[in-house]
Amino acid sequence: MEKKSTEQLQEVASQVRRDILRMVHQVQSGHPGASLGCTEFFTALYFDQLKHDSDFKMEGKNEDLFFLSNGHISPVWYSVLSRSGYFPIEEMSTFRKLNSRLQGHPATEEDLPGIRIASGSLGQGLSVAIGAAQAKKIDGDDRMVYVLMGDGEQEEGQIWEAAMYAAHWKVDNLIATIDLNRQQIDGPTKEIMDLIDLRAKYESFGWTVIDTENGNDMKSVIEGLEKAKSLAGKGKPVLNLLHTEMGFGVDFMVGTHKWHGIAPNDQQLADALAQLSETLGDY
Amino acid sequence: MEKTLDLKFNYTDKKDTRSGFGDGLLEAGRKNPNVVGLCADLIGSLKMGAFQKEFPERFFQTGIAEANMMGIAAGLSISGKIPFTGTFANFSTGRVYDQIRQSIAYSDKNVKICASHAGLTLGEDGATHQILEDLGMMKMLPHMTVINPCDYNQTKAATMAIAEHEGPVYLRFGRPVWPIFTPADQKFEIGKAWKMIDGKDVTIFATGHLVWEAVIAEAMLREEGISAEVINIHTIKPLDTEAILDSVAKTGCAVSAEEHQYNGGLGDSIAQTLIRNNPAPLEYVGVDDSFGESGTPTQLLEKYGLNAANIVAAAKRALARK
Numbered sequence: 001m002e003k004k005s006t007e008q009l010q011e012v013a014s015q016v017r018r019d020i021l022r023m024v025h026q027v028q029s030g031h032p033g034a035s036l037g038c039t040e041f042f043t044a045l046y047f048d049q050l051k052h053d054s055d056f057k058m059e060g061k062n063e064d065l066f067f068l069s070n071g072h073i074s075p076v077w078y079s080v081l082s083r084s085g086y087f088p089i090e091e092m093s094t095f096r097k098l099n100s101r102l103q104g105h106p107a108t109e110e111d112l113p114g115i116r117i118a119s120g121s122l123g124q125g126l127s128v129a130i131g132a133a134q135a136k137k138i139d140g141d142d143r144m145v146y147v148l149m150g151d152g153e154q155e156e157g158q159i160w161e162a163a164m165y166a167a168h169w170k171v172d173n174l175i176a177t178i179d180l181n182r183q184q185i186d187g188p189t190k191e192i193m194d195l196i197d198l199r200a201k202y203e204s205f206g207w208t209v210i211d212t213e214n215g216n217d218m219k220s221v222i223e224g225l226e227k228a229k230s231l232a233g234k235g236k237p238v239l240n241l242l243h244t245e246m247g248f249g250v251d252f253m254v255g256t257h258k259w260h261g262i263a264p265n266d267q268q269l270a271d272a273l274a275q276l277s278e279t280l281g282d283y
Numbered sequence: 284m285e286k287t288l289d290l291k292f293n294y295t296d297k298k299d300t301r302s303g304f305g306d307g308l309l310e311a312g313r314k315n316p317n318v319v320g321l322c323a324d325l326i327g328s329l330k331m332g333a334f335q336k337e338f339p340e341r342f343f344q345t346g347i348a349e350a351n352m353m354g355i356a357a358g359l360s361i362s363g364k365i366p367f368t369g370t371f372a373n374f375s376t377g378r379v380y381d382q383i384r385q386s387i388a389y390s391d392k393n394v395k396i397c398a399s400h401a402g403l404t405l406g407e408d409g410a411t412h413q414i415l416e417d418l419g420m421m422k423m424l425p426h427m428t429v430i431n432p433c434d435y436n437q438t439k440a441a442t443m444a445i446a447e448h449e450g451p452v453y454l455r456f457g458r459p460v461w462p463i464f465t466p467a468d469q470k471f472e473i474g475k476a477w478k479m480i481d482g483k484d485v486t487i488f489a490t491g492h493l494v495w496e497a498v499i500a501e502a503m504l505r506e507e508g509i510s511a512e513v514i515n516i517h518t519i520k521p522l523d524t525e526a527i528l529d530s531v532a533k534t535g536c537a538v539s540a541e542e543h544q545y546n547g548g549l550g551d552s553i554a555q556t557l558i559r560n561n562p563a564p565l566e567y568v569g570v571d572d573s574f575g576e577s578g579t580p581t582q583l584l585e586k587y588g589l590n591a592a593n594i595v596a597a598a599k600r601a602l603a604r605k
């Protein structure tokens with residue numbers, strides 16, 4: 001695949017946002033908020049950063065691997081997977097419907113290409129990614145393992161078991177990203193369970209931490225991922241704190257937990273789509 | 284189909300059972316100052332907002348940390364508080380099984396584990412959230428009482444009843460709006476099965492949302508000249524074995540109906556009772572060793588064989604084996 005310019009990547013992102021909104025709208029269920037907030041990140045990963053093969057193989061030898069720990073943002077993942085050739089874009093119309101491969105939360109049960117493990121129950125993906133990264137080390141495979149988590153998800157204890165383990169075992173072929181949108185279901189993380197200082201927490205656990213200050217700016221996202229990659233291989237796992245806005249790209253959805261897990265109605269969909277150009281053709 | 288049937292129980296309103304929990308918790312909190320609430324970032328989904336608003340000093344948001352929530356609840360109970368924990372059924376059981384086992388069940392603490400979005404009827408979120416093993420896990424724990432009410436009114440009554448019951452309880456309810464067909468003023472007796480419909484040919488033992496399907500199935504069977512007894516097993520443990528044996532002594536065969544795996548569910552508890560006392564044909568309506576998937580509640584009950592038509596078919600199979 002030839003390298004895309006930042007503008008071209010932004011065009012992809014616009015289409016991805018349309019896909020997210022249309023999927024969630026048609027079944028009146030699903031999680032648009034953080035899907036929209038992470039659109040630049042997923043687009044940058046799949047269309048710029050990852051060495052990956054849409055002719056999907058579970059083992060992913062000599063490929064970069066991506067794991068989604070906060071599985072509720074499946075819409076953004078399904079969109080980039082289909083838009084990068086893993087399965088037909090028409091299949092997005094089956095999202096969350098009976099007999100679909102596009103389950104509410106990502107699943108391997110029906111062999112959807114691109115998915116290597118089920119997620120949805122929070123707090124488990126970092127451990128899985130670490131295991132996959134260690135397998136690469138055993139195999140002498142020098143590609144990277146990426147994992148995305150939510151910030152609210154950091155409240156799960158398993159995350160910290162995994163964080164300790166990754167540093168202890170010097171899992172330095174791992175780039176973990178946290179979607180720092182400062183929101184979770186019941187409200188802002190600060191009010192629900194204050195995470196205080198994630199950088200200090202991870203650093204004290206032995207990680208190298210970087211901030212991507214503008215996680216909704218394509219250029220910054222790519223710079224952040226490039227920087228993370230440059231810090232890999234130095235004996236420490238790398239954490240990328242991706243500062244995003246939940247609901248980014250749709251003016252009435254930005255910055256609030258209210259759109260964590262509800263679908264727009266017909267009028268809201270129309271208003272939202274009017275803000276996002278159809279660049280690659282709707283499914 | 285339901286419309287044309289002559290149902291023995293009817294409804295004028297529908298509500299989700301989780302709202303019965305939320306309303307029951309509020310009343311329990313008003314009655315007893317020892318009632319405290321905990322929730323792991325699902326206050327809206329569990330309908331715990333009214334309790335939180337009225338009793339902020341007795342409510343703890345734990346964040347997305349269910350294992351910690353179970354430990355905190357156990358600790359709160361030591362000085363006589365009556366903690367009600369709230370999260371989805373999957374995260375109330377499988378996720379925290381050892382915390383429950385050691386700190387709550389084995390230590391016999393007065394904690395009420397309140398679990399919403401159980402079973403297939405949570406719908407579109409899919410299998411990661413649709414736990415179908417929770418009744419089995421919870422009933423296997425010594426000391427644990429396990430309750431699975433059938434509608435809004437029964438869930439509300441059960442919530443108030445468990446506040447007055449000493450000991451660990453697992454209370455299971457769900458997400459979909461569902462017919463309210465049991466009385467508002469019912470007295471909820473833990474461990475006491477409720478014979479809703481008298482019959483003589485076959486007994487249907489149902490729990491949770493499937494009690495409503497059993498009510499429909501009874502009417503369908505009646506149209507075909509088959510007389511079914513319907514018993515509402517809201518308490519899976521302790522099981523009302525007397526009610527089960529009395530009924531099967533009369534009808535000679537039975538069906539169990541639950542939104543759960545065959546393995547380890549209500550059907551297995553009834554089978555144990557029958558096999559030891561009165562081996563009689565028993566047919567299971569439940570999920571046959573598979574995970575669920577995304578879909579609407581109605582679609583899922585149909586695809587996985589849990590609706591009234593499946594209960595009717597099971598009743599006929601049981602009858603044929605008499």
Ligand SMILES: Cc1ncc(C[n+]2csc(CCOP(=O)(O)OP(=O)(O)O)c2C)c(N)n1
Nearest residue numbers: 034120121122150151152153183184185324
């Ligand atoms: C173990 C577990 N507990 C609870 C939930 C329910 N749940 C789904 S998303 C969510 C909030 C997650 O917050 P965050 O990670 O910040 O994601 P965001 O809301 O930003 O998308 C919760 C509590 C879950 N899926 N898994």
Ligand SMILES: [Mg+2]
Nearest residue numbers: 151152183184
């Ligand atoms: Mg968040």
